[in-house]
Amino acid sequence: MNFQEIILKLQNYWGRQGCIILQPYDIEKGAGTMNPATFLKALGPEPWNVAYVEPSRRPTDGRYGENPNRLQHYYQYQVILKPSPDNVIDLYINSLKELGLDMDKHDIRLVEDNWESPTLGAWGLGWEVWLDGMEITQFTYFQQCGGFDCFPVCAEITYGLERIAMYIQDKESVFDIEWVNGVSYADVHHQGEVDYSHYNFEIADIEMLTTMFNMCEKEALQAVGRHLPQPAYDYVLKCSHCFNLLDARGAISVTERTSYMGRVRHLARVVAVEYLEQRKRLEYPLLKDEQLRKSILTDEEVAR
């Protein structure tokens, strides 16, 4: 099964489970969790089932295309099921079967792993899923996001696409993954890994990035002030990426690190507040169960 078939299988499978198949978000981010379809939608009472491929950037993980297992740009397959269904693990296991993995032949293990993102004010409990000792998926029940308790709780399933492909195709190096017949992962991404590693570690303009961080922070706050959580969130993502690049450049001292992370966390928090307010003003249109929608609105009215 080639790389894009793996993606297509997952798209079809989760589409059949009632997920919206969304496209990747168009701003750099470190993980699928940071896509607004996860970070914002995990907040508030509205149900939300979505699946999408997320190109993710981790500038410090660049290895100039020389390490068979590390990339500064890679793909996650992200699924959000909110509220988490009772049979969520079975749904996940079935997706692996869809990828041709025979459960009888392998050792699948759910090993405790608790996820936390201090910059997003988010944490959850769950597992790393091991396939014959290899971590192929992160499975998390979100408990908090942007500093707010998540209710209902969503399940987040994040597949490491390259790892799964390496396993299925029996490849030792990520670059040997067959994307389609005759075209490898290296053909598509190797030069990018080399170039971005040079850029991230050596070339990126520190002063420009510092200025950009400050400008984006300001813009995020401005947009929040005008009750526009989604545009504001775009700038939070940009801040986060600037921070990651500065980090890769070794431009952030230890003392500054805490302060930068605190600034991003603050932005995530104010955007979350604004987003929750907005959904309430709109009276939770994604809550299609009319009775539930009414009762939640009434409860919130009473609580005020």
Next chain:
Amino acid sequence: MSRNMLLEIGVEELPSSYVPRAITDIKNMAGNKLAETRLQYSDLKVYGTPRRLTLVITNLAERQKDAVIANKGPKKAIAFDSEGNPGKPGLGFARGQGVDFTDLEIREIDGIEYVFAIKKEEGIATSDLLPGILVDIINSLGFPKSMRWGYYHTRFARPVRWLLALYGDEKIEISLENVKSSVYTYGHRFLSSGPLEIKDSQSYFQVLKDNYVILDQDERKQMLREQIDKVATLAGGKPAEDEALLDEITYLVEYPTAFYGEFSPSYLDVPPEVLTTTMIEHQRYFPVFDDQNKLLPGFIGVRNGTDFSLNVVKAGNERVLKARLEDALFFWNEDTKKPLDTMVDKLKNVLFHERLGNLMEKVERLHETALFIGKESGLSDKVKLSRATYLCKADLVSNMVYEFTELQGVIGRYYAIESGEEKEVCEAIYEHYLPRFAGDNLPATETGIVLSLADKIDNLVGCFAIGIRPTGSQDPYALRRQAMGIVNIILDTSLQIDLKSVLTVAYDNFAGIKLDNERDSTVIEVLDFIFQRMRGILLEKGISYDVFDAVLAKPSGDLQDIVSRIDAVRQFKADDKFEDFMVVFNRANNLSKKWLKDDINPKLLSDASEIKLYESFIEIKGEVKRAVELREYLQALDIIAGLRTQLDNFFSAVMVMVDDEALKATRLGLLKSITSLSNPIADFSKLVQ
């Protein structure tokens, strides 16, 4: 009449470390509940796997035992009116309790009489009580971290997915929000499918076994142990002894099958600690050693399932380990391209603590403190200490320690050896973190001893100076362990050093960093903290508390001196002269303990006995002092005991508390002086005789 009771809480995979604790908690809670509710049974067992917690109560009585209950009412004086007839409050109480007034009993509590309604409570049927008891147990279970899921409000370690609850063959109706109890269980996640009906607790174990679940943790662990030994023997080696890993794996699988995997011998170039850490910590594999305790290029993994297509599982695990070892080899090669000392410069980019500066500043402080300890103790020398201090934290910025934080120091030693540093310097880099846990090795080289003390003292002083001190079970910086390390190192090496002056120097080395607490109070607090640890350590070694407390009444920054004095007191307690000494001490102390002055005016002494006592005192005073200075404490005590005869004579001949104030003062002064003789050794009034 009794039946067996079975409760199985079906969950999504629990964290392995939670299960043993949950087993104990359920056991205790169930035991308490059954006792409280007067339910008799013959046995109570709790089992746990990643996916289930099971409580089995054998021969649980079908009915609660009857009980006699006495409910307290108003005081007798109020219950009856002034003529001794039933009063309003008494009648009201009886009515409320549903008994006749004439049936009320009078009982006395703390000398006051009250009326009591005595009622016989008939036992309730167990099947009516069980739902409440079981739900209570489930809801009372606590976990280090718990969560919610879906639309539900229940909190548990991981989502609860089913409840099996049987009393005999009868279902116990309970529910946890959406999860309603049933007579079904589930087998192994992949080797069994669909719900399995359970008729009663006897068939439960067999049904699970048939469906690839070994429920009993002891049985599972034993299986694991045997399999691992067998696999290791087949591979021509023996597995690492690691009980914690064995326990962890026991709670990671429901049906274990161990297998042997291999890796290329070329990775054996990487330090063995890196290999074993990768195998144990990251992959939960058992490393395998040959007869010479050298690592074999292989590992033992455990699959959660049978041996069906075990080759696929083995190959997958081998590949994962290979990728990890490849990474480690890469780090090793990268890190050793340049000598270790080139890493030191990067330490200024790493925070030690946000209020206590970066690691470079820490190294500079350690340098000063270590040189001071070296000078005071005569251990090591300036050149070695300077070099070892300079390099001791360098590995923290290496690729390897970034990935394997638990190998700090271990990696530093390897890199120092690769860089051609002097042998003792290399050892000291590793040893300065010792002891890392209770029972760990202590530093052995002189440089290692000094640096280890300096590092721990810097940690303690820094933390206490900014108000971080352990409280209750909270000790995030492991300060207790560090203080115990200091004590153990000093006791182990019989090192003579005044900790007070070391702590003072360590505090002064924080110049330029804003601290909350003053130097003197910080030093005293840290020293006191160290004394507390020392007390614990010595009591564990069999020193009785009164001896320790008596000696510590005269505190000293020199722990070795404290130990010498403790030894002297202990030995002396077994000596014939101990009784004489205690007579001298007690008789003198009883009268003079409230007297503060030890002035003696010899001209006022008139009785032969008191003149003799005074002369003897003057004669031994100097000897005692010299003996104390030479730390010949036993000898000092011996000499003091020699005063017994003179003191006895003194007391039989002379009244101390006479009207003549001046004479009384001198006699008390003499007694005070005598008790003071042993003060530099211990406060003997604290000894329990």
